[in-house]
Amino acid sequence: MAALARSVLVTGSNRGIGLELVRQLAASPRPPQHIFATCRDPGGPRGKALQELAAQHPNTVNLPSIRGAVRAVGSHLKDQGLNLLINNAGISSHATLLSLDSQEMLSVFATNAIGPLQEFLPLLEKAAKGSGQEGLSCSRAAIINVSTKLGSIGLCLGVHQAPMYPYRASKAAQNMVTRCLAVELQDKGILCTAIHPGWVKTDMGTEKVLGYLRTPSAPLTVEHSVRGILTVLASLSQDTSGAFLDWEGNSLPW
Ligand SMILES: NC(=O)c1ccc[n+]([C@@H]2O[C@H](COP(=O)([O-])OP(=O)(O)OC[C@H]3O[C@@H](n4cnc5c(N)ncnc54)[C@H](OP(=O)(O)O)[C@@H]3O)[C@@H](O)[C@H]2O)c1
Incomplete structure (x- = not known):
């Protein structure tokens, strides 16, 4: 199977879903040539798991702030x-x-x-232009926004158990950004899709909500969710740019 993409950048990669994305990408039989793993404090104690992973995989670069990351990514990729x-x-x-x-x-x-x-748009445009590929795919140029079902206005799930107004509203806004980008960037050869990872046993997925610990309920391990996400990413095309999908590839209402 071909590599998902020649170069991949993952934000929030020091723990949870982001760390597992980097781990599975680096360990895949055809890993990307460049994996850029960004987080807020790559040299500090919160970045320890990522430092260890980067030490094992020479194709993984551990990066700090966004501006620094854009410069570093640009100079790596030429x-x-x-x-x-x-x-x-x-x-x-x-x-x-x-x-x-x-x-x-x-x-x-x-x-x-x-x-x-x-910040990363110029680098994505460069990849889309220089790829020599037609159509839309993650191997050409793509933006994947990790979203959540809780941001779906159509579903409006579990408001009484998890009101989470700022979280839901911000993810609904992110979903609108995804839809707009998919339309605006299509002619530039850049795919844009929102993915719901499922309810996952990470720090976020096991936080207390209204006094109830969610731990026993979060059904998905981070390994399982990320395996699903990477399978879905490899299948994305023109038809699924602008879609809202879950980790199994099922379509969700916005
Ligand atoms: N877990 C779930 O059940 C679930 C369900 C649906 C959607 N999601 C989505 O999946 C994504 C990953 O979630 P997760 O479960 O892996 O969460 P997590 O374990 O809490 O990890 C969150 C990551 O985001 C980073 N982050 C938080 N605020 C940031 C900021 N202001 N600037 C830069 N980085 C920041 C954290 O960095 P620090 O370590 O520096 O804080 C950490 O790397 C999120 O977008 C979340 O909304 C998760």
Whole structure:
């Protein structure tokens, strides 16, 4: 099987789904030539698992801030551009209707809905142009936004158990960004798709919600979720750019 992409960048890769994405990409039989793993504090204690992984895989580069990352990625890739950007970093917030405050809403929104998209666009455009490929795919140029079913306005799931207004609203906004990008970037050869990873046993997936520990309920291991996500990514094409899919490739309502 061909490599998913020649170069991949994963945000929020020091733990949870991001770390496992880097781990499975690096361990795959045909790994990407370049894996850029970004996190807030790559040299610090929170980046320890990622440092260990990068030490085992010479194709994995562990990067700090977004601006530094754009420069470093550009100089590593030279003329080739970045094929696949996985916007995985995210933060949850359990604010309810009564506890909600605008500052929290804005900071969750900045992390979840905006991310490092604009900064990497020139590198994605370069990859799309230089790929020699037709159509849309992760191996040519793609933006994958890691979203959540909780951000689906169509489903509007479990509001009483998990109101999470800032988290849900920011992910609904991220979903709109995904749809708009898919339309705007299609002619530039860049695919854009939102993926719900399932309810996963990570720090975020096992946080307390309204006093109840979610741990026993989160059904998916991070290994299982990420295996599914990577299988779905390899199958994406023109037909699924602008889609909202889960880790098994099922279509979700926006
Ligand atoms: N777990 C689930 O059940 C589930 C379900 C649906 C969707 N998701 C989505 O999946 C993605 C990954 O979630 P996870 O479960 O792996 O969460 P996690 O274990 O809590 O990890 C979150 C990652 O995002 C990073 N991050 C948080 N805020 C950031 C910021 N302001 N700037 C840069 N990085 C930041 C964290 O870095 P630090 O270590 O520095 O904080 C960490 O690397 C998220 O987008 C989440 O919304 C998860």
